[in-house]
Amino acid sequence: MTDAPLPLAPRLDLADGARIPQLGFGLYKVPATDATELALAAIDAGYRHLDTAAFYANEAEVGRAVRETDVARDDLFVTSKVWKDDNGYDATLRAFDDSMARFGLDVLDLYLIHWPVPSTDRYVDTWRALVRLQAEGRVRSVGVSNFHVHHVDRIIAETGVAPVVNQVELHPWLPQRELRADHEARGIRVEAWSPLARGRVLDDPTLALIAARHDRSPAQIVLRWHMQQGVIAIPKASSSARLRENLDVFDFELDEVDLAAIAALESGERTGRDPDLD
Template structure:
């Protein structure tokens, strides 16, 4: 694994880089180049999903990198239209083929979709795939506490990661605390608030203080909280910049100022309890 990002150790003893590179909204024909740029910069965790429609590009980028398989960590996700035991297994094998891999380092349920209420069956399929060595780590995305408790009650198997919307405008303290109490690593998606926080004066002041850009401050804040975090960009300079966050730290005043930016109405993505559409 890369020396550029610290490693997080899951309750299973497996490890993953704390900072990863995400490919959401990157067109498939541009994904291979973005992945190669990220790997060249030092990223070793690549996060994709079936619904992103660029797993092929990720696989091409990995192959072109020439890196040995054990040197990178690949995470992908089952989409809402493939919940259920058989459907999840079929979707997984399709992802594996597109990625040109023999296994994935982490497979996640993208949304709980409680109105369909088949996420437990999907989890049972993933347990079977894990036992076969095809999934090294099992996780979830956008799960509320009640959804995780259902998984635990029905299967006894806990996710190692819960990937949730988390940024200075929506800090998810209660969910982070629940995850920590259950040995689940919080991983942040949309760590920069979908571009809504770039002009925030508090973040701008902290960035000027540390001679950094606002994006680096938001990513460093996630690291200070102990979160895993997925950054995303198609611009080579920004890809490299987002990784350059391990040579400075935020102080207590910085952390207090960022904590004050939270809003209970700050969610920018869908509500996990309601979201069930098969496509975005």
């Protein structure tokens, strides 16, 4: 017998009219051999948002879960990303076709430029390709990942089209205050990758204290913090129990004292690369 599904995460409006579930399941480093089963477990638990990428080498298995589940395709939100090597107009169009063939799906919900790779200077052309794919109805929403504000400024200046989402590394050590303020003013949603700092922030004693006070786990405290910041978060987990724990954050609230204590954890530490260094 499986556990009852949890309440669904709320959906946030995107500037193009689409609506994204605020909490999703991220599948980086989920081996292809486990991806269908874990994606189905996530959907059973109540997740409606799956985040993958060509680079994660599990698009086929994620697509299979989306095709096999009883949950309607329109109730699911699937994101993928064009990898660094495929930046450029024609290469991106080809990469998208390859991704969709692997997924076995007609339409994607969100397609992102995975990294800007400023040294190759092809991200504006990549962006033009995404705008074309959206105009053709092959993807519902288009956005970017790992873009600093100045990269976002440039694609808007050169194409007149703004991304609806920027997926960046974001967690209590790296809350991305300036980027969030900029994007809020422009109506660009911020999505947190490695929302748990790859699990590393969870040993922090401040989080343990807050968790004990709310009778929750440190992961639930961090994910609740993301939700209260209005950020989209896509934690990865490798078991049904953790998938459920991470989605179960919609029936309690952090107060001002909790939020101030978490704000004090900011150190600027990244777990991944600075996008300007590629």
